[in-house]
Amino acid sequence: MESKISISDLNFFYGKEQALFDIALEIPHREVVAFIGPSGCGKSTFLRTLNRMNDTIPIAKVSGTVMIDGENIYAPGTDVVALRRKVGMVFQKSNPFPKSIFENVAYGIRINNIHSSKTDLSNRVEKALRDAALWDEVKDRLTTSAFGLSGGQQQRLCIARALAVQPEVILMDEPASALDPIATQKIEELVVELKRQYTIVIVTHNMQQAARVSDRTAFFMLGKLIEYNPTQKMFQNPDEKLTEDYITGRFG
Amino acid sequence: MTTLTALCATFATAVLLIIIGYIAYQGISSLSIEFITDTPKPVGEGGGIGNAIAGSAMMTALASLIGLPIGIAAGVYLAEFGKNWFGNIVRFVADTLIGVPSIIIGIFIYTAIVMPMGRQSGLAGGLALAIIMIPIVTRTTEEMINLVPHSMREGALALGAPQWRVSWNIVLPAAASGIATGAMLSIARITGETAPLLFTALNSRFYNFFYDQPMSSLTVQIYNFATGPFEVEHAMAWAATLLLVGLILFINIVVRFLTRKKY
Numbered sequence: 001m002e003s004k005i006s007i008s009d010l011n012f013f014y015g016k017e018q019a020l021f022d023i024a025l026e027i028p029h030r031e032v033v034a035f036i037g038p039s040g041c042g043k044s045t046f047l048r049t050l051n052r053m054n055d056t057i058p059i060a061k062v063s064g065t066v067m068i069d070g071e072n073i074y075a076p077g078t079d080v081v082a083l084r085r086k087v088g089m090v091f092q093k094s095n096p097f098p099k100s101i102f103e104n105v106a107y108g109i110r111i112n113n114i115h116s117s118k119t120d121l122s123n124r125v126e127k128a129l130r131d132a133a134l135w136d137e138v139k140d141r142l143t144t145s146a147f148g149l150s151g152g153q154q155q156r157l158c159i160a161r162a163l164a165v166q167p168e169v170i171l172m173d174e175p176a177s178a179l180d181p182i183a184t185q186k187i188e189e190l191v192v193e194l195k196r197q198y199t200i201v202i203v204t205h206n207m208q209q210a211a212r213v214s215d216r217t218a219f220f221m222l223g224k225l226i227e228y229n230p231t232q233k234m235f236q237n238p239d240e241k242l243t244e245d246y247i248t249g250r251f252g
Numbered sequence: 253m254t255t256l257t258a259l260c261a262t263f264a265t266a267v268l269l270i271i272i273g274y275i276a277y278q279g280i281s282s283l284s285i286e287f288i289t290d291t292p293k294p295v296g297e298g299g300g301i302g303n304a305i306a307g308s309a310m311m312t313a314l315a316s317l318i319g320l321p322i323g324i325a326a327g328v329y330l331a332e333f334g335k336n337w338f339g340n341i342v343r344f345v346a347d348t349l350i351g352v353p354s355i356i357i358g359i360f361i362y363t364a365i366v367m368p369m370g371r372q373s374g375l376a377g378g379l380a381l382a383i384i385m386i387p388i389v390t391r392t393t394e395e396m397i398n399l400v401p402h403s404m405r406e407g408a409l410a411l412g413a414p415q416w417r418v419s420w421n422i423v424l425p426a427a428a429s430g431i432a433t434g435a436m437l438s439i440a441r442i443t444g445e446t447a448p449l450l451f452t453a454l455n456s457r458f459y460n461f462f463y464d465q466p467m468s469s470l471t472v473q474i475y476n477f478a479t480g481p482f483e484v485e486h487a488m489a490w491a492a493t494l495l496l497v498g499l500i501l502f503i504n505i506v507v508r509f510l511t512r513k514k515y
Binding site for chain 2: 051053056058081082083084088089091093095096097098099107108111112158161162165197
């Protein structure tokens with residue numbers, strides 16, 4: 001298996017509180033890896049160490065290594081801006097900018113200066129919206145406010161926004177937790193579709209969702225990685241008793 | 253309970269309406285084109301407050317030119333980078349400055365600017381108004397920026413935007429209408445100030461377009477008219493008050509209009 005991301009000895013602290021303990025994990029190229037576990041188990045915190053989003057929290061402290069394509073992203077002198085362009089992120093609550101639909105998608109392209117011309121910019125925006133399965137729904141109102149979209153559409157807009165900067169990895173932090181079943185289904189189909197081009201890490205509290213979309217699943221509890229296995233094995237024949245108890249709904 | 257609170261709400265609004273109504277009733281008869289364009293003349297010869305309107309506009313403009321950039325920039329600093337001891341000091345000082353009676357700021361400018369210059373001037377008046385303006389703008393700007401959801405910043409950071417670009421083209425535009433409201437309200441506030449102008453800009457009976465000369469203002473002119481001994485002057489004070497209140501009301505309405513939600 002070819003690893004895209006390789007994590008070892010990762011410890012994470014909020015001030016004196018340790019939130020992650022000695023995490024080691026390999027995330028393969030162009031697969032979907034799901035993180036599951038009860039609330040507060042550290043799965044979101046872990047996800048956010050992969051694009052250094054935790055840097056915005058002043059009291060956060062990380063030790064250990066996260067290698068992406070063989071480079072430690074916590075090495076001194078790492079270009080965090082370039083890292084975040086390579087590792088895109090979609091958040092739990094859709095967070096479009098107070099701009100038009102077009103400008104939302106164009107933002108990342110503009111700040112990273114990816115486009116060569118105005119036409120190129122429009123083409124890239126269109127492609128990102130198509131890849132996020134949103135184009136047909138918004139093509140006639142690109143200049144209207146992003147806040148006019150439904151919750152599910154807003155979340156797909158945020159996915160389009162992330163895709164527009166041509167990342168290699170996409171981190172998704174419970175991307176469907178605030179959506180209705182139909183919108184959720186669309187997001188899940190999209191994840192499976194995106195797997196062809198991107199490595200995807202998805203945090204979810206919905207175990208059926210993990211089973212449906214992921215190739216591998218990691219189960220976290222109290223900041224520790226309990227089990228990491230191919231999803232099928234995880235849900236049919238887990239190695240750990242704790243995993244089985246959680247998956248069968250005995251707690252959590 | 254509902255009735256009682258509704259009654260209080262009605263009372264609060266009614267006071268404003270009564271004041272505006274009374275001012276309009278007293279002032280409207282003395283309003284004329286001549287009153288708005290002419291300079292004051294000896295009692296009984298008519299005259300107007302054109303120079304006071306010009307003076308108020310010039311001093312407010314000077315104050316805004318100095319106060320808005322400094323106030324907005326300071327507010328951006330406090331909201332974006334000011335979560336430290338220095339930010340706390342700035343916040344405390346700004347809050348204290350907002351509470352300082354405006355006449356004390358007038359006295360300060362009198363000692364710092366008027367005495368060394370040897371005369372009152374529009375410059376001194378504008379500076380006094382700027383000092384009143386800065387802490388108000390600073391604090392409203394900070395509050396408006398803090399209202400921008402954190403998730404919006406994270407969204408931009410996650411796209412690879414450096415911190416300053418997040419501040420500049422996500423957070424500031426999102427807070428822009430709020431900041432503009434704060435700015436306009438602070439302009440309305442200083443337009444109505446009298447005390448800090450009394451011994452900084454003094455007054456003038458003539459049109460004066462130079463900042464190093466004493467300058468007339470609506471508020472000081474109203475004060476002079478109102479404290480004069482003649483009925484005619486009192487009538488002119490009412491008319492000038494009507495203009496001033498109308499102007500402030502107008503600014504407030506423009507603010508409402510400009511800050512309608514676009515997105």
